[in-house]
Amino acid sequence: MCAPSVIAAALAGMSRRDALHFAAGVVAGVACAACSAGSCAATDGPPSDPPPKGPPTAKRTIAADQVQDLTHTLSPAFPIWPGNEPIRVTNKGTFAKTGFYSNRWDVGEHHGTHLDAPAHCSASGATAERVDAGSLIAPAAVIDIRERVKANADAAVTVDDLIAWEKTHGRLPKGCAVGLLSGWDAKAGDAKAFLGTDATNTLHFPGFSKAAAEFLATERDVAGLLVDTLSIDVGATPEFAVHKVWLGAGKWAVECVANLGKIPPSGATVFVGAPKVQGASGGPTRVLALWG
Structure with a gap:
């Protein structure tokens, strides 16, 4: 062996x-x-005696030295797109009173760390329960633009950024998830800072450029996008071109990802625990990265 x-x-x-x-x-x-x-x-003979019973041996089915949660904890305080309501959590039972602890959640599909299914921006796109399960386990390629973001909140991942990543790490792996690392997740505790709202109520935060989305959708075999901001488009976009290109191509995206800076730029595998609700355009999602 x-x-x-x-x-x-x-x-x-x-x-x-x-x-x-x-x-x-x-x-x-x-x-x-x-x-x-x-x-x-x-x-060609009688079966042998069954093995002696004993305590089960714990086994790890996937070998990985490192596991990183890429998910923000969702609460009513987590920043949400303007005009939408944050999650409401209502207690329905306590152990002391009923013997069970349980809550009711009232939450929009695009809140917290969440999936955008193709149907979110494509009339013919797959809803969340129809997203290919195999695509939700993907090699991660993390594009770090943190230095540029310090000078420009509207910075975007460009085709040049993708080519530069490939010069260092090799061609983007088939079926990968490309992550935007801007460091914006550190602002999640401050809704105004996370949205980047200015005096005219325009939002400002990093995203992907339309050209980069087109390149990844047509020139590379990429399953999904991960961003540590509120949207795969830059905050100030007037037309959501990246959403239209990317989701229109039948791809998925996860927005409001956390801790991308804690995983390697290449070599990790991400597991996207997408919601499986009939007809959903997305939903809160648990994302894990494994490597090593």
Whole structure:
């Protein structure tokens, strides 16, 4: 059997589909080895005695030294797009009174760390429950524009930024999720700062440029976008061009992501726990990154 470091090295160069095939082969090989060692019942005789019972052994099905939560805690205080209502949490039972603790949530689909399904901005786009599950497990490619954002709140990821990332890390992996790291998540405790509202009520925060979205949608095999701001478009956009290009191409996005600066620019895998509600245009989402 291969050592974990050998398996990790092999998986590093594979697409997600190839990696799954490789993992299946490893499992099959282990099963065959167990049978050859006498742990399986003979095919031409009575079955062997069952193995002695004992406490189950905890096993990690995915090897990863690091796990990072990329999700903000959602509460009524979390910033929300102007004109929308924040989450309302109503207690429906306490352990002392009913023996169970439970709450009712009243929440809009696009609040907190949340998914934008294609249907959010495309009449023919998939609703949340129809987003391909395989696309929600994706290699992460993090584009760091924090230095530019310090001087310009309306900074956007450009095609040049994507090409520069590829010069350092190689071509964007098939089926990846491209993340915008602007450092904006640090402002989430201050709604006015997070929205970047100016005296004219115009919003200001970073996003993707239309050209970058078109490049990723047509020139690369990218599953989704992750942004640490309120929108994949820059805040001051008048037309939401990136939403139209990206979601119109049948892709998903997650907005209001946290902690992108704590994961490597390349080499992590993100797991997007998208909501599965019939007809939903999106919804609050748990996002995790694993690597190492």
